[in-house]
Amino acid sequence: MAGGDNKSIWIIANWKSNKTIAEALDWVSKVGPHIPKVDNLKVVVCSTFSCLSEVRKAIQVGSFPLMVGAQDLSPFAAGAYTGEEAAQYLKEFVDLAIIGHSERRYNFGETDQMVSKKVTQAVESGITPLVCVQSEQTPIPSSCSLIAYEPVSAISTGLSNTPGVGRADNPESADSIANHFKEKYQKTLEVIYGGSVDSQNVRGFISKESIDGVLVGNASLDPEEFIKIMNVCEGL
Numbered sequence: 001m002a003g004g005d006n007k008s009i010w011i012i013a014n015w016k017s018n019k020t021i022a023e024a025l026d027w028v029s030k031v032g033p034h035i036p037k038v039d040n041l042k043v044v045v046c047s048t049f050s051c052l053s054e055v056r057k058a059i060q061v062g063s064f065p066l067m068v069g070a071q072d073l074s075p076f077a078a079g080a081y082t083g084e085e086a087a088q089y090l091k092e093f094v095d096l097a098i099i100g101h102s103e104r105r106y107n108f109g110e111t112d113q114m115v116s117k118k119v120t121q122a123v124e125s126g127i128t129p130l131v132c133v134q135s136e137q138t139p140i141p142s143s144c145s146l147i148a149y150e151p152v153s154a155i156s157t158g159l160s161n162t163p164g165v166g167r168a169d170n171p172e173s174a175d176s177i178a179n180h181f182k183e184k185y186q187k188t189l190e191v192i193y194g195g196s197v198d199s200q201n202v203r204g205f206i207s208k209e210s211i212d213g214v215l216v217g218n219a220s221l222d223p224e225e226f227i228k229i230m231n232v233c234e235g236l
């Protein structure tokens, strides 16, 4: 069973800006039946906004133990904010939202203040915020109980979106940073690791004491590879 001490293990797919609705549904139909039915494994797929509704429906029809996440949300409540997705409406589709991903911070100028506002909106709407932190210095809003440590240098596509730029952090250093966050904020804070995670290296991260799961970008796009990642986690 995943996590011998019964801690929860998060496996979160971040598709980024990829997949048509047909591709998204194909992924759900392939991955859904292979999700291990163990209580402490929490599997989430974060699709684009345009796929959320169909992905949600397909999961319900298949009765798959798969949660749905957004990759961002509005820092404001509903109103005159053209182009934004307010948490209160997103709640119809998602359980969780990624907030403060480095690609949003660097490409769209997202600041710690905006991250904090987004976390407030998520929490008020009953969406679990997953705040991405890039270093030990990144502040974490107090209402956060789940963060992803993702050093920018480890993200597979790099910020220039050039495949192959990133190199996964080593599990020992990621574990020590996860532990640092738990000591600094709260022992119950869950810390997952992200950055070039795949089926070959996931075991090293998941087996570390302070790491509570993984955020998987590029390797989550291929259903077969994602199934392999889940199988490794189930076997631990």
Ligand code: PGA
Binding pocket: 014, 150, 154, 155, 156, 157, 166, 194, 195, 196, 197, 215, 216, 217, 218, 219
């Ligand atoms: P990667 O992306 O797994 O492709 O490195 C992770 C992320 O950016 O969340």
